[in-house]
Amino acid sequence: MLISFDWLKQLIAINKPATEVAALLTDSGLEVEGLETFEVIKGGLQGIVIGEVLTCEKHPDADKLRITTVNIGLEQPKQIVCGAANVAAGQKVVVATENAVLYPSGGESFQIKKSKIRGAVSEGMICAEDEIGIGTSHAGIIVLDTDLPNGTPAAEYFGLSSDTVFEIGLTPNRADAASHYGVARELQALTDAKVALPDVSVFNLSNTNRNIAIEIQDAAGCPRYAGLTISGVKVGESPEWLRNRLRAIGLSPINNVVDVTNYVLHELGQPLHAFDADKIAGNKIVVKRADEGAAFVTLDGVERKLRSTDLMICNADEPMVIAGVFGGKKSGVSEETVNIFLESAYFNPTSIRKSSQVHGLKTDSSFRFERGTDPNIVPYALKRAALLIQEVAGGEISSEITDVYPEPVQPFQISLSLSRVDKLIGQAIGRERIIEILTDLNIEIKEETETHLVLLVPPHKVDVTREADVIEEVLRIYGYNNIALKENIATSFLAKFPQPNPEELKQKISNLLTGSGFSEIITNSLTDSAYYEKGAEDKDETLARIVNYNSEELDVMRKTLVFSGLEVIRRNVNRKQKDLKLYELGKVYAKAGEKYKEQQKLALFVTGNTAAETWSQKSEKTTFHYLAGVVQNVLTKLARTDFTLQPLQHPYLSGGVNYQKNDVVLAQVGLLDAQVCKRIDVKEQVWYAELNWDYLVKNSKSQLVFEELAKFPEVRRDLSLVIDKGITFDQIKTIAQRTERKLLQDINVFDVYEGDKIEAGKKAYAISFTLLDKQQTLTDKVIDATMNRLMQQFEKQLGAVIRK
Known part of the structure; x- marks a missing residue:
């Protein structure tokens, strides 16, 4: 909503600058989001003055030009070259001085500069109507009939003035302030000024010839x-x-x-x-x-x-x-x-x-x-x-x-407890001040007792219908900034920290996986006990068996999502769909003594190629690293990056890792054993990941942490380490983070080599280290010292050989 300050001052005689009025309104709840200057003519004729032509002579090198000297109120007159036919000595004219910016009617703005025109110096411009935007005529220069002194701003002669416009972010509940009169009423309560509406007492009926x-x-x-x-x-x-x-x-x-x-x-x-x-x-x-x-x-x-x-x-x-x-x-x-x-x-x-x-x-x-x-x-x-x-x-x-007006709208009658005012506001502001504020807000006091006021709130204040609303009005005008903060802040209510919403997290991860090319599957919780038992003598006592099952192939509750997912893969592969990315969020069940327990798991299955073959991209077989990358994206989305990589422990997997936090397994990634796949008649290689969904949901970190952008540049340094094949990247990363906690921002493997150029049982890692000091620019001395410490620890703890 836009409010003109000049217009506002016609309704309330407020003697304060616009910036101060804006601050008052903002503090009371009518937030002034911006102040703009409105000019009737763009530029407000800044740098344009009234001048007097002292001399006017023909230009020696141009028939249509005149060389004039013009008094614009300075000690020395200005020489101006003018092309208007009607210019003459003795005239009062409009002069654009050096550096003035003109906004001509229907044209682009331009700046007046000292120049030479056909060899004659020109220190300004004598203007026509269209050249300064006050009209469209270009028949000649403006000739004025005025006694105003030379150098008087042209805006003063033409009666131009600028206005300040408030841009107010009006909230939906403040319908009473959706006008200049409404804002003036607000200022009446905030200042000593009084609102005066335009007089309509001269309204008079001329005749009754046209009754409707x-x-x-x-x-x-x-x-x-x-x-x-x-x-x-x-x-x-x-x-x-x-x-x-x-x-x-x-x-x-x-x-x-x-x-x-x-x-x-x-x-x-x-x-x-x-x-x-x-x-x-x-x-x-x-x-x-x-x-x-x-x-x-x-x-x-x-x-x-x-x-x-x-x-x-x-x-x-x-x-x-x-x-x-x-x-x-x-x-x-x-x-x-x-x-x-x-x-x-x-x-x-x-x-x-x-x-x-x-x-x-x-x-x-x-x-x-x-x-x-x-x-x-x-x-x-x-x-x-x-x-x-x-x-x-x-x-x-x-x-x-x-x-x-058959049934007049009545004011809202509200009983106001004075003690309640003090309690909600947090301090006593005094009975007299409360009454003064209410009166300034045009709220009538119908009855008054020692402890209460009975109020009549005018219907234009549509959001003031309860005692709490009246107290809010009092507080707005009294000023939030005038409420003193106590040294010890206490509250009668402590909000609980929001618990993670399982459905929201499920939707978030589903969107992530779907965007990564995975398809969701939903399989039966009932399954075949033969998947878990190799023979009659090998009974699994942890299976949750169905007492009255209808089918021998559906006689137990599933203990893992592996077999039902493999059934889906078998069905698709049999129909020539071999490149599969599947996920399922489902429950698994087990018997523990005389009791039963259930857990929610997230399972990922990948087999075949990662993407279909195209003219621009060759298809590649799915690898461990592909699925591990997806799992890490899921953990990152759930804000669980505080894990370590440990040796895999899973009855159906090989060639993978456990993602752990202390002793809790967050996720497991590996290759499904061929014998396990054979039980479902799946011959393809299947990579499988299983995430501990119950734990991840319960311990999800939903809050975001923001950090100021670094003011100083990062530095990258690379190392090539020859290490034993059994050493993992996670071990290298852990050593690096312990050695340099302050400067090390990131560590990454960008190349791995295993071959005949290094001794048997060894591998070479090419690793990048990103260093950053948030307080100052890193020097070569600090960088070299940091890298030397890292190399020493890799050699000491891992027996690494640093390749130059």
Whole structure:
């Protein structure tokens, strides 16, 4: 919402700079998100002054140029070369001085610089209307009839002034502040200044030649509707002051009648609508609900299908306006309009909100009506608008104000406990100060006792309906910054830390895996005990057996997700689908003594190639590292990066690792044993990962940790280590992190070599180390010392040979 400071000062005599007013409003809850300067003419004629032509002579090298000397209020006159035919000595002219930026009408801006024109020095420019943006004429320079002294800013002569515009982030509950009057009321409570609305006492009836009746058929949707007629108006362009007021708050002027309705809307917060009175059939306004499915063409030329919930403003024959939202094409004011009917109403916010949403129409009127306007300002807004229309468009008021208001909207009656005010605010602010604030907010004190106040809150404060709301109003105006913080802060309520949501985590990981090319499978929890038992003598006592099973192939609860996943792979491979990436999140079951337990596991299966073969990419067989990378992505997504890699321990896997945190296994990755696959008749190589989902969900770290970007550059150094084949990268990483805790940011293997160029039983790792000091730029001395310490530890603890 945009608020003009100059406009605001017409409603409240506030003697404070714009920045201070912005701070006051922000502290009270009307957050000023920005301050902008509005200029009637772009640039505000900065650097352009009034001057006097002292001499004017023909340019020796150009017939159409004149060399002038101009007094612009300085000790020495300026020499200016001018091409205008009407320039002459003795004239008062408009001069653009050096470095001034001009914004010509319909052209691009340019800067005035000292230059030479045909060999003659020119120290400025004598301007025409179009060159400074105040008109379109280029017939010659502007010649002024003025006694103002030379050097006077041209903006002063033309009566140009700038305005400061507040951009306020209006919250939905502050409908009372959706206007200049609303903001002025807020400032009245924040300062000693008082609000004074424009005087409408001169409002006077000229005749009653054009009475238009009003009938409200839906009083629930329209509790109040008022109107009057003005005859003999002349629709045309608005005066400059009115156009500039609207431009300052981002509106485009349309015509003098519509501009007045927009002006009053933004001044008072009361939307108005001007009808062409000659198009109101039967001289009657009817407020009623629309017929379901009826066609209606709005002002933008779009035909819309009405709903039975739409409140309409109709004449005796047909609808004219979607009440409070948008006018109809046949009802609007045009250049041919001579007589107008001016509407001012109060509509039910819910009704307007529904129509606005259904038809996708968001207007300045609906914005206010759907949040709640002031029913008591309806007749004043009519008078204010009628007087302004007479001022800018002429005409006579040709009817009484017809005000249909069958059941007046009552103020909210609220009992306020003074002790409750002190308790919620956190300190005593005094009875007198509370009453003063309430009075400044136009909240009437109906009754007063030692402990309580009975208040009447005006209906324009739609968000103040309870005692707590009143206390919030008092606190806003008193000032949050004026509440002292105690040395020891205590609370009667301590919020629990949010527990991880299993469903949200499941969805997050499912999205990750699906995005990585995996397909989700859901398999039966019942399975065949033969998968677990090699023979009759080899009974697994930990199986959860079904007592009354219907099928011998479904006689136990599954103990692992391995076999049901292999069944899916077998079925797909038999149908020529050999490149598979599958995942399942399911429960496994086991018997422990006389009791049974269940656990949630996440299983990943990968077989065949990692991707289909294309012209630009060869297909590659799935490897351990591919699946391990997927598992680490899952753990990272769950914020579990605090693991170590340990030797694999799994009854069905080989050639893999355990991801562990202390003694807890987070995940296991490896190659499914060929004999296990053979039980399901799967001949393909299958890589398998199993994650401890219950533990991961319970211990998921949902909070994000943010860190300022480093101000100093990272440094990378590489080492080539020859080590025993049995040494893992995790061992190297652990040693490096223990040796250098401060500077080491990352460590990575970028090449591995095993071959005849190194001795048997050895392998070579090419490793990169990323170093960073967050306090200063790393020097070569510090880097070399760090790398030497790392090499010493690799040699000492791993028997590594450093290759140069």
